[in-house]
Amino acid sequence: MSRTERKIAFVAAVTLLLSTLEYLIPKPLPFLRLGLANLPLLLILDTFSLKAYSIVLLLKAIGQGMVSGTLFSYLFFISLAGTVSSGLAMKALKTTLGRKVSLIGCSIAGAFVSNLAQLQVASLVAYGPSIWIAAPLMLTLGLVSSLVLGLLAELYLQKGTLPKALVEETLELSIPLTEEAKHYPAVAFASLLCIIAIITAEGLLVLALVTALMYFLQIISGRRLRLLPPLMLLLSLILLSLFEPNGKVLLSLGSAAFTEGSLILALGKALRLMSLLAASQCLVASNPKLKGKGGAILLLTLSYFGLLSTSFRSTKGSLTERVDQTLLRVARAETAPNIPGKQKRGINTGLFIAGTVLVSVIALSSKFFL
């Protein structure tokens, strides 16, 4: 691993740390995001080449997909579109205008492009064109948060120690030693089968059964179940169904109405997306083998991220102090005292495959008998 590659992996790992930190900051509304993970992307605009910058963008999107378990679902396409388009837009802006534009300007432009790209891909892969109803709110919130983030980036670039260290190459990033986690090829194969089964399943009852089973499989695979994301998905799809009325009016609220046909469509879509998300979690849990140069740099990113998060847990003080300490410690290879980490339990492959067979049988029977 060359010095540049180590630098790329380290910065990408920092974006992963910041996106997990974003969950720790209390927010008045769940969809209100500051986009902290984009802070490093702003800070390296000037110093990273276009190629290195693009690799960081890809590593950030893929790494987030692996950490959150959404890598093999529609959510990954949405986040990839946002990250890559906004990153390239910011890089282009900074390259053409140089010192004539500040990080605040770049941040605003990046957030705008990111939100547009995410809305477009979201309407294509999951929500349908009615998601554009959310555009004014999303774009306005994005404008405000990107302004704050750009300001933070400017301040940090002038005051922080790490950006300078990264530029002046005084930082010797060491390669962390991490043991390789166990691979589960059978679970990966079974999860892929589940994805096919979910796509072919028809009917609300069948989809509900399949979703329940997929959550069961996710528990077997050892990935934590989270309730809020699927609930938000369900709620947003039901709200959006108001704008696509189709069929008998069940409940009328002024000029908007819940109709039977569109509610059935929304529920079916939500259940299908929820079970696809669970399948993605299982696939990530199976720990697919990463091959080649890209795989190696991704592994390095993930192990830097592992170090950063264990190191972060052992720091004290305010959030910014903790982040600064963590970064310096890991960058200087002063690894935190090894905290007795949670020993990961293995996946019960037999039980997982039995579950997969059940999912496939139920999904296929809906195709032939209903």
Place this chain on the structure above:
Amino acid sequence: MKRPPVTLLTDIVILGLAIAAILWISGNTLSSGSGYLQVQTHDGTYRYALATDREIHVQGPLGDTHIIIEDGRAHIHDSACPTKSCTQQRPIFSARSWIACLPNQILLTIVGESEGDMEVDDVTN
């Protein structure tokens, strides 16, 4: 780090462009709701988005009424009534216009369409 004064100007231009784009997109998404077709029958109310082309069959006391939504407009294609006069009516797309098939107790209206988009002959209708 000192920055050239033009930096502030560029930032303000970018901010201005972003705000203008948001206003434009908001204007577009809010007015593009092309309204919904509401179908009242003897057994309930049905509603469909005008934006999607589709064919609808509803049941009245005399039998089936076949409604078609095409290019954001709706008309009755066929109905189980003796005169078939409802099939002669012009397709509707804006508020306050309607098509009725009285024998089969079917009424088509447009809802959720802003009044500003009405055409002159809609009012005189």
